[in-house]
Amino acid sequence: MNILFLTLVKINTLDERGIYTDLLRKFRDExxxxxxxxPSERRDKKQTHLLKEVGVHILNVRTLNMQKTNIIEKGVGTLAIEYQYLNAIKKFCSNIKFDLIMYSTPPITFSKVINYIKRRDNAYSYLLLKDIFPQNAVDMKMLKGGGVLHKFFLNKERRLYEISDTVGCMSEANKEYILTHNPTIVAGKVEVNPNSITPIEQVRTLEEKLVIRKKYGLPLNTKVFVYGGNLGKPQGIDFLLETISSTKNPNIFFLVVGSGTEYDRVYKWFQSKQPKNAILLAGLPKQDYDLLLKACDVGMIFLHKDFTIPNFPSRLLSYLEMKMPVIAATDSNTDIGDVLERNQCGYKVLSGDIVNMHKVIDEICSNEEMYEIMCKNAMDLLHKEYTVDHSYSLIKNKIKNV
Known part of the structure; x- marks a missing residue:
């Protein structure tokens, strides 16, 4: 069977680790x-080209810059990409019959491509919903609610849900949100299919931990709380910085590592404040980042307090894989903190609630026995809920039952 996967994530090989490559590798191995x-973005200065591996064909389609660019180019690029992808399919895959077409959000503008493949090949369509747009843009005041652009993208969103045979959501809160705000969707086509990876057993020896900490300038005898990932407006970075500046416990150290639209502002804050209890590192390659996580003790997730949609950041999986308890400082709508507390491997904090943030930080640091239990529970949760075997089975059963 042939599977077509559409994404905005740059994929060079399925040997890379990630929520999409791990899932696609599972399909290939089966x-x-x-x-x-x-995409092969404009800045790459490459034309559309095809890469081949055993059982895998990666078509890099020339597009405008989609990531880390100005909002105008990103907006035009988002609208143009479905035509660019459609033309690439007609040129490079005209003789390929696809049985399944999978795609993730963002973007929500793949409808023409999906519809073309469904009609041409009678393919099953499966949406991996990773982003609820345009409401997230309205929450962040990047779009005016009820405005012309908002209504335009709402129509695109509804069309995407309509032509998808199944919508796989990241969590129960995600599923409930989609069904509540889209009453025309048949409930039976929406299911929970969360972010997932192929876990690798991580051995974290004290010796290795010390070597890594020395390499990156981390203190050797403190609990290191790490925030890794995107540094943008959706993360509510102000609360991260407030947490760092207001924490006075000398046995606690913060590591911030990532990139994004707010990186320069965070960098200037570090330059100005010169915090003794934190360092900032620019984004690292996945392999280096995973190695760095081995030297950390507690993972941190931050989301902007104004979100009305239930985000579920994939960085959670890296923390769980490293057997780390996790603190999720989020809006009140996401259920990621509820999942952590229900499985006793972390805490939820309302973004901006600095009193409760200090409370849960102290709880993690004050009870070593409880900390070790939470570490074990973190790995148990990963294996129970977030493996590609689970995601693969859900999708495979859909194809089998057609």
Whole structure:
């Protein structure tokens, strides 16, 4: 069987680790032929080109810059990409019959591509919902609610849900939100299919931990709380910085590592404040980042307090894989903190509630026995809920039952 996967994530090889590559690798290993369409951005200065591996075909489609660019180019690029992908399919995959077409959000503008493949090949369409747009842009005041652009993208969103045979949501709160705000969707086509990876057993020896800490300038005898990932407006970075500046416990150290639209502001804050209890590192390659996580003790997730949509950041999986308790400082709508507390491997904090933030930080640091239990529970949660075997089975059963 042939699978077509559409994404905005740059994929060079399925040997890379990630929520999409791990899932696609599982399909390949189960005997499926995998075709991936991903962008080759204007800054790459490359034309559309095809890369081949055993059982995998990666079509890099020339697009405008989609990531880390100005909002105008990103907006035009988002609208243009479905035509660019459609033309690439007609040129490079005209003789390929696809049995399944999978795609993730963002963007929400793949409808023409999906509809073309569904009609041409009678393919099953599966949406991996990773982002609820345009409401997230309205929450962040990047779009005016009820405005012309908002209404335009709402129509695109509704069309995407309409042509998808199944909508796989990241969590129960995600599923409930989609069904509540889209009453025309048949409930039976929406299911929970969360972010997932192929876990690798991580051995974290004290010796290795000390070597890594020395390499990156981390203190050797303190609990290191790490925030890794995107540094942008959706993360509510102000609360991260407030947490760092207001924490006076000398046995606690913060590591911030990432990139994004707010990185320069965070960098200037570090330069100005010169905090003794924290360092900032620019984004690292996945392999280096995973190695760095081995030297950390507690993972941190931050989301802007104004979100009305239930985000579920994928960085959670890296923390769980490293057997770390997690603190989720979020809005009141996401259920990621509820999942952590229900499985006794972390805490939820309302973004901006600095009193409760200090309370849960102290709880983690004051009871070593409880900390070790939470570490074990973190890995248990990963294996129970967030493996590609689970995601693969959900999707495979959909194809089998058609």
């Amino acid at each position: 005997g499926y032929e995998v075709f991936v369409l991903c």
